[in-house]
Amino acid sequence: MHPKIRRVLTGLLLFSSLAGYGQSTKVDTLFLAQSKEKAVALYGATIQHQSRLYNGSDYIIYISKDEEHPYFGTDDWADGSIVYWEELYENVPLLYDLSSDQVIAEHERGSPIRLVQEKVQRFTILNHTFVRLLRDEKNKISDGFYDQLYNGKTKVYAKHSRTYRETLEAPRIIPHFDEGVRYYLVKDGNFHVVKSKASVIQVLDDRKSEVKSFLRKNRVRFNDDREKAIVRIAEFYDTLND
Helix, strand or coil: CCCCCCHHHHHHHHHHHHHHHCCCCCHEEEEEEHHHHHHHHHHHHHHHHHHHHCCCEEEECCHHHCCCCCCCCCCCEEEEEEEEECCCEEEEEEECEEHHHHHHHECCCCCCCEEEEEEEEEEEECEEEEEECCCCCCCCCCCCEEEEEECCCEEEEEEEEEEEEEEEEEEEEEEEEEEEEEEEEEECCCCEEEEHHHHHHHHCHHHHHHHHHHHHHHHHCCCCCCHHHHHHHHHHEEEECC
């Protein structure tokens, strides 16, 4: 039960108990009636607000056999925030199923619910913010959730995925989820797939010499951390165009 509702109802019970030791009056009765109405109204408003979050379909949690799973980061519930049906919900237990690109919320009774994908605007889990993007005009991306790595004038997104496959190791069938990630650099509203230093420089070719100099001086190496390298270049590029 919502903490505020619990406090109101607890106060009502305490008042009722104390009233039993004294003489009941019309004022007492009126107070109790009004307080009860307020508590019921508060409870109803809270339940109505939360019920939007649980507007979805049933979902079956994948039970790992060999620590494989289809989820982002972990197969345990992680508290996060989510904008759903244009309302913000915080401290919500979430899972992000990469194999189906679905956000899963834990109902207050413990059952998992698959949220309506089109109604999820954004969510944050494990210190990553995912936003729902739509197919762009040039079909460089498809509808889905993208990890927002940098949100400046130039933007960087990552699209995470886990693809299911099976291998046979007699007499067992071994399940696997192959993890993949694709990076996008967005310049002037256009999405570009980037895989290497050369592909990033090609997108930012109007400031090619400055970017190359920045990479040299700061010893930015794609092999060490490609994601961090792309973000650092995008941040630097935006400083050149302030």
